[in-house]
Amino acid sequence: MHTRLDPNQSPDSVRSSESKTPAYHLELRRRSILRAAEGMRELAWWKVLRATEGMRELAWWKSMLADAVRPRIPVYPFVPERRSRPARVVPVVSAWAGIESILGDIMKRFGIGREKCLEFGVERGYSTAAFSCFFDSVSGVDTFQGDKHAWLGRDFYAETAANLASYPNIRLFKCDYRDWIAQDQGSYDLIHVDIIHTYADTFACGLWSARHASCVLFHDTVSFPTVKRAVLDVARLSGKRFYNFQESNGLGILV
Numbered sequence: 628m629h630t631r632l633d634p635n636q637s638p639d640s641v642r643s644s645e646s647k648t649p650a651y652h653l654e655l656r657r658r659s660i661l662r663a664a665e666g667m668r669e670l671a672w673w674k675v676l677r678a679t680e681g682m683r684e685l686a687w688w689k690s691m692l693a694d695a696v697r698p699r700i701p702v703y704p705f706v707p708e709r710r711s712r713p714a715r716v717v718p719v720v721s722a723w724a725g726i727e728s729i730l731g732d733i734m735k736r737f738g739i740g741r742e743k744c745l746e747f748g749v750e751r752g753y754s755t756a757a758f759s760c761f762f763d764s765v766s767g768v769d770t771f772q773g774d775k776h777a778w779l780g781r782d783f784y785a786e787t788a789a790n791l792a793s794y795p796n797i798r799l800f801k802c803d804y805r806d807w808i809a810q811d812q813g814s815y816d817l818i819h820v821d822i823i824h825t826y827a828d829t830f831a832c833g834l835w836s837a838r839h840a841s842c843v844l845f846h847d848t849v850s851f852p853t854v855k856r857a858v859l860d861v862a863r864l865s866g867k868r869f870y871n872f873q874e875s876n877g878l879g880i881l882v
C-alpha cells in the first residue's frame with residue numbers, strides 16, 4: 628500500500644521504506660509546485676504595490692501633472708569604469724548588494740571628499756559598512772523599526788549595532804530622519820538616502836540632503852518609480868546632475 632503524507636507532516640519524518648513509494652514523490656512534487664506558485668504570487672503582488680505606490684500620494688500626482696508644462700530633467704546613465712569589492716562587508720542579506728563594488732568608482736569619478744558621510748536608512752548595516760571603507764566617519768540614522776517596504780516588524784537596533792561593532796568610524800543614531808534634518812546644520816561629503824520609499828519622504832529627505840552635501844545617493848531608483856520621481860524633482864530644485872545606475876535595484880547619483 629502507498630504511503631500518503633499528512634499535509635502537516637514533514638517529508639523528513641517519513642520512514643525510508645515509505646520514502647520509496649510513488650505517492651511520497653508525488654506529494655513532494657505537489658508541495659514544491661505549491662511553494663513556487665505562492666512565491667510567484669507574492670512577487671507579483673509586491674511588484675504591483677511598488678508600481679502603484681505613487682498613485683496613493685497626492686504629492687506624486689502633483690509632480691506628475693507639473694511635468695506636463697516644465698522642461699524635462701535629463702538622466703545620464705552611470706556606467707562604472709571599474710569595480711572592486713571594499714575590504715569589509717557585513718554578511719547580511721540586502722537589496723543594496725552589488726553597489727559596494729562601484730563606490731570607489733563613484734568617489735573617484737566625481738572627486739568626492741573622504742571626510743564625512745551621512746546615511747538615512749541603515750537597516751542591518753550593509754550599506755553603512757560599505758561607506759565606512761571610504762570615509763573617516765559615517766553617521767547612520769534610522770528609526771530601527773522598519774517600515775511598510777522594509778518589513779522587519781520589531782526593533783532591530785541591537786542587532787545592527789552588533790553587526791557594526793567592529794567598525795570604529797561608524798556611529799548609529801536611533802532617530803527619525805525628520806527629527807534629524809530639523810536640527811542638523813552640518814555639511815557632508817556624501818549623503819545616502821535609503822528610507823521608506825514614498826515620493827514625499829524621499830523628496831523631503833533628498834532635498835535637505837542636496838543642500839547639505841556635494842553628492843547625494845538614492846537607492847531603489849529602478850525598483851521604486853516613486854524614488855526616481857523624487858530624485859528628478861530634487862535634481863530640478865538643486866541644479867545637480869542626475870546619473871542613474873541600473874543594477875542592484877537602481878542607484879541615483881546627484882552631483
Ligand SMILES: C[S@@+](CC[C@H](N)C(=O)[O-])C[C@H]1O[C@@H](n2cnc3c(N)ncnc32)[C@H](O)[C@@H]1O
Binds near residue numbers: 754777805
Ligand atoms: C531599505 S532599508 C535600508 C537598507 C540599508 N541601506 C541596507 O544597506 O540594507 C530602509 C530603512 O529605513 C528606515 N526608515 C524608514 N523610515 C524612516 C524614517 N522616517 N526615519 C529614519 N529611518 C527610517 C527603516 O527602519 C529601514 O531600516
